[in-house]
Amino acid sequence: MMQSAGRPRNADLDVALIKAAEELILDRGFSAVSVEAVSAKAGTTRPAFYRRFDGIPDLILALLLERFATDLDAVLDFGSLPADLEAIQREQVALFEDPLVKSSFTGFLDSLHTNDQLRQIFLEKFLGPRRAAVAAIIRRAQSRGEIPDFPDVEWICDLITGPMVMRILLPGLLPLDDALVMNTVASALHALGYQSSEGR
Template identity: 45%
Template sequence: MSVNPGRPRDARLDRALLDATCELLATQGYAGTTVEAVARSAGTTKPSLYRRYAGRAELVVAALLDRFGEDPTHDTGSLRGDLTALQSHQLRLFADPVLRGAAGGLIDEVGLDPATGRRFADRFLAPRRQATARILDRAVLRGEIPGGHDPEWICDLLTGPLLMRALLPGLPPLDEGLAEQTVDAALRVLAAGRE
């Protein structure tokens, strides 16, 4: 006896929900990206959206993952090249109006709800932080740096200045010069282990 698994999900609706979320984040910010607004913009209902996502924060994280992917790294053959590629990706990420529209409100929401915060950390932050660890592991294998560095600290060193410039008003804009400075700072810290 076969069990009816239910209707398959409509990939077009999935796409419409993610696209509507990105459009609203870019134009209305997190506050304007309500479940009701996303459903209306995607041409569906709130119950249809809730069958896919537990709430706004989960939907926004899904939209960010769809837009930016999970692993921004690739092996360029050198530590400097890998870090520069990572920072170029992060520069585009933090300059993107979708992320800028999402960041402040999403950070507030995940701070108030530990379960949502864990999902955000596991699905969006952890893969990016693990990318930094993979870059350092490759550099150790190539003999460019000694082992034993803290990848979490290096990730913070690379990401912190970009995040501040993206979120705090009145600071100079994000640019390639800042990205290069973060790479240079990380390389100085990593090279210090050789001395």
């Protein structure tokens, strides 16, 4: 998300472009989103678009960050590791089931293969806070004595998110249902060496 030097940035136009992209995705699908279509819907021009965004993937990332930003300070404590992980997974289901995400995620991820800078921003600002929230939950479980020290937090993040991403990227697989939530939580608990209070 790069701004050219010179003319001051019009924040209202930024909002209009992001809103135009969202409406196009929801109304006509990700394939309908082009610089021309977004600019026309926002009532502006291609040069004005490119003063604000490098291209459509850059705009979609701005939209995702605006709509689905995660605040690490808002990580809730439900009193136990199983309850905390279940809450994380239900939040992930809500994210991936959102019509905007369902319509744009596959196309957006594809664009990351050829754009190193955009991929880095996506990892740091979109995925990073979510993975940090999982790390915070695991540290809290360690402090409670629910699990032993477990340094490979990245693996747990992959373990709980990977099956959800697989199901939204491959049409025809089972939905993001309660069984998936509970099975991914159970897998994470097993990998973390969790034992219930009755088992300790």
